[in-house]
Amino acid sequence: MILPNFCVFEGIDGTGTTTQIRELERRCREVAIPSWFTCEPTNGEIGRLIRRALSGEMPYSGDTMTRLFAADRGEHVWGIGGISDHLAAGELVVTDRYFFSSIAYQGSAGDRDLPFAANAGFPLPELLFFFDLDPDRAMDRVEGRGGDLEIYEKREFQKRVRDRYLEILPLFAENEPAMRVVTVDASLPIGEIAEIIWSETRKLPIFKR
Numbered sequence: 001m002i003l004p005n006f007c008v009f010e011g012i013d014g015t016g017t018t019t020q021i022r023e024l025e026r027r028c029r030e031v032a033i034p035s036w037f038t039c040e041p042t043n044g045e046i047g048r049l050i051r052r053a054l055s056g057e058m059p060y061s062g063d064t065m066t067r068l069f070a071a072d073r074g075e076h077v078w079g080i081g082g083i084s085d086h087l088a089a090g091e092l093v094v095t096d097r098y099f100f101s102s103i104a105y106q107g108s109a110g111d112r113d114l115p116f117a118a119n120a121g122f123p124l125p126e127l128l129f130f131f132d133l134d135p136d137r138a139m140d141r142v143e144g145r146g147g148d149l150e151i152y153e154k155r156e157f158q159k160r161v162r163d164r165y166l167e168i169l170p171l172f173a174e175n176e177p178a179m180r181v182v183t184v185d186a187s188l189p190i191g192e193i194a195e196i197i198w199s200e201t202r203k204l205p206i207f208k209r
């Protein structure tokens with residue numbers, strides 16, 4: 001099932017999705033489009049547990065990580081005040097990461113099938129941006145931020161994750177032609193990317209009311 005006016009940003013770490021989402025949020029506010037901007041892992045209890053695991057503080061098995069992300073997502077989509085509530089209220093919903101992250105990351109870290117099984121019931125977005133960047137450049141950005149690295153922020157791993165995204169996204173696009181997948185060259189200047197995002201997002205039905 002595809003949820004109209006639901007938009008997802010995906011990519012390996014360091015591709016700049018967060019910066020672009022903030023800019024999109026600013027523009028939506030400027031033109032008074034009712035919208036909800038959110039992210040995964042969420043700020044809920046399960047999301048906070050995941051963040052502790054990502055920091056390396058609590059080493060869970062790969063399968064447990066898959067299940068935790070899926071549980072967090074269940075609340076994110078169907079919980080009170082979650083994605084479906086906001087869409088039902090007639091808002092644009094934009095999330096920084098969704099189940100494609102689980103298929104790419106958890107599918108690269110361990111069992112490839114469990115991430116598909118654990119996420120089979122989630123609805124698809126109408127629009128998906130995939131931020132693509134050479135993993136070495138992306139990791140240079142991540143390391144350049146300073147601070148501690150998370151468990152997945154390793155060059156070799158990020159290369160595998162990117163390959164996995166490139167493998168799976170065309171399959172989703174093929175099976176679900178109503179889901180628009182836009183690959184963004186994340187090496188372009190920030191302003192240019194913002195224009196691409198804006199022109200693609202404005203094709204969503206909420207902008208035509």
Ligand code: TYD
Nearest residue numbers: 013040041069097098099101102105106152
């Ligand atoms: P990220 O968007 O990078 O958050 P932040 O910018 O706050 O660090 O997400 C955190 C990490 O979680 C990132 O490395 C991707 C990973 N992740 C998964 O492995 N599976 C998932 O299902 C999701 C949503 C994220």
